[in-house]
Amino acid sequence: MATITMTVNGSEVSAEAEGRTLLSQYLREGLGMTGTHVGCDTSQCGACVVHVNGQAVKSCTMFAAEAAGAEVTTVEGMANADGSLGVIQQAFQDHHGLQCGFCTPGMVMSAAALLKDNPKPTEAEIRDYLEGNICRCTGYQNIVRAIMAASGQEVPGAIAAE
Amino acid sequence: MHNFDFVSPSTVEEAAAALQGDEAQALGGGQTLIPTMKQRLAAPTTLVSLTGIAGMSGVSSDGGALTIGGATTHATVADQAGAYPALAALAGGIGDPAVRNRGTIGGSLANNDPSACYPSAVLGSGATVVTNTREIAADDFFDGMFTTALDEGEIITAVRFPVPQAASYQKFLQPASRFALTGVFVAQYADGVRVAVTGASEGGVFRWSEAEAALSADFSAGALDGLSVSADGMIGDLHGTPEYRAHLIKVLTKRAVSAAA
Ligand SMILES: Cc1cc2nc3c(=O)[nH]c(=O)nc-3n(C[C@H](O)[C@H](O)[C@H](O)COP(=O)(O)OP(=O)(O)OC[C@H]3O[C@@H](n4cnc5c(N)ncnc54)[C@H](O)[C@@H]3O)c2cc1C
Ligand code: FES
Ligand code: FES
Numbered sequence: 001m002a003t004i005t006m007t008v009n010g011s012e013v014s015a016e017a018e019g020r021t022l023l024s025q026y027l028r029e030g031l032g033m034t035g036t037h038v039g040c041d042t043s044q045c046g047a048c049v050v051h052v053n054g055q056a057v058k059s060c061t062m063f064a065a066e067a068a069g070a071e072v073t074t075v076e077g078m079a080n081a082d083g084s085l086g087v088i089q090q091a092f093q094d095h096h097g098l099q100c101g102f103c104t105p106g107m108v109m110s111a112a113a114l115l116k117d118n119p120k121p122t123e124a125e126i127r128d129y130l131e132g133n134i135c136r137c138t139g140y141q142n143i144v145r146a147i148m149a150a151s152g153q154e155v156p157g158a159i160a161a162e
Numbered sequence: 163m164h165n166f167d168f169v170s171p172s173t174v175e176e177a178a179a180a181l182q183g184d185e186a187q188a189l190g191g192g193q194t195l196i197p198t199m200k201q202r203l204a205a206p207t208t209l210v211s212l213t214g215i216a217g218m219s220g221v222s223s224d225g226g227a228l229t230i231g232g233a234t235t236h237a238t239v240a241d242q243a244g245a246y247p248a249l250a251a252l253a254g255g256i257g258d259p260a261v262r263n264r265g266t267i268g269g270s271l272a273n274n275d276p277s278a279c280y281p282s283a284v285l286g287s288g289a290t291v292v293t294n295t296r297e298i299a300a301d302d303f304f305d306g307m308f309t310t311a312l313d314e315g316e317i318i319t320a321v322r323f324p325v326p327q328a329a330s331y332q333k334f335l336q337p338a339s340r341f342a343l344t345g346v347f348v349a350q351y352a353d354g355v356r357v358a359v360t361g362a363s364e365g366g367v368f369r370w371s372e373a374e375a376a377l378s379a380d381f382s383a384g385a386l387d388g389l390s391v392s393a394d395g396m397i398g399d400l401h402g403t404p405e406y407r408a409h410l411i412k413v414l415t416k417r418a419v420s421a422a423a
Pocket of ligand 2: 037039040041042043045046047058059060061
């Protein structure tokens with residue numbers, strides 16, 4: 001066991017970890033931050049996506065020790081300072097971009113990584129970027145719409161809000 | 163997963179020394195090794211992370227060659243290998259963005275998955291694999307599925323690609339794994355054309371020499387019309403029969419030539 005320190009959502013945190021402790025376990029079990037979901041634990045589904053030094057990674061496929069000293073952002077870090085939903089989260093709610101919500105933390109973190117590099121992605125670019133994020137419920141249509149909306153673009157097929 | 167000691171050396175020499183230990187193994191991006199360890203198909207007692215080693219990451223261009231550090235991620239190659247567009251495109255098509263942000267060229271080559279993308283670029287470009295002890299020509303590096311010329315504990319520090327006049331990688335996506343069901347890399351050099359095929363053969367990546375001869379004489383998709391690939395020794399699984407893969411090789415080679423020309 002060693003103590004591993006990193007910055008998570010702007011705060012310095014420390015927790016005990018073994019060599020084999022995954023970043024996803026460190027966040028969920030070490031820090032009690034259960035916003036990051038583990039869907040498959042086999043690197044396929046993307047529910048566990050967080051940002052490490054600004055880059056989207058699957059936290060189930062990285063050791064906590066590899067993130068020592070890094071800046072990590074999780075879905076808990078996506079809300080506004082007053083606790084209200086951030087732009088991307090709000091867009092997911094407004095456009096019904098989730099049903100069971102299991103994939104949503106990873107979807108939101110992947111969307112945030114995409115919009116950081118590409119503030120106005122096309123629908124094709126969004127679908128391509130979400131290649132590694134699997135959703136069992138929505139059929140993706142409303143997830144894509146939510147990300148179009150979060151990037152301030154016209155939403156294909158949207159029902160005009162009152 | 164069995165537990166292990168995690169070490170994060172800052173030089174290649176330290177890493178090489180740490181890898182001399184019993185049951186020590188290198189960790190690149192972990193995108194293959196971590197899932198393998200979860201299944202207990204690998205159980206190193208020491209894991210030696212290569213990603214913190216300065217000088218093992220990055221892309222540099224020198225005359226007609228492009229050199230990529232052994233711990234360079236697929237995302238960095240996609241972004242920075244503009245001097246060799248077909249290679250940048252290949253890296254940008256591996257897996258998904260999160261995999262590309264962690265996975266490395268050295269890890270991909272050391273693993274030599276029969277369906278991986280990079281081996282076809284390395285073999286198709288006649289690249290040189292540089293390790294901490296020697297340089298290995300692509301033609302001598304790949305040694306059948308999941309097997310390479312690397313010795314125990316040897317570290318891929320860089321890969322040097324001669325930049326071709328024209329090239330293209332065509333990947334027929336296996337959509338569940340996101341690897342290549344079959345993929346073909348074609349590169350045209352002043353002294354001839356190279357064609358490397360991944361995802362198809364039970365022997366791993368290989369050169370299609372008949373196509374190389376035909377394309378060296380006439381670099382056009384039509385030059386391949388009279389050729390065919392035998393299904394003998396091709397992979398057959400639930401995603402495709404050996405005959406299907408053999409057929410794909412020719413289709414993808416034609417597409418690659420059309421895209422490159
Ligand atoms: C969902 C998913 C989709 C993927 N899709 C594709 C795809 O489309 N195409 C494709 O080609 N690959 C694909 N991959 C594999 C991916 O490219 C891996 O990153 C790569 O195969 C291994 O690289 P790594 O750096 O992660 O290596 P690791 O997993 O860290 O290591 C793999 C092996 O290489 C050894 N090793 C690592 N670095 C070195 C080095 N520098 N020198 C010597 N030995 C070393 C390790 O000891 C280990 O045996 C996919 C992976 C996932 C999880
Ligand atoms: S839980 Fe990490 S990819 Fe599914
Ligand atoms: S909302 Fe249920 S998995 Fe995506």
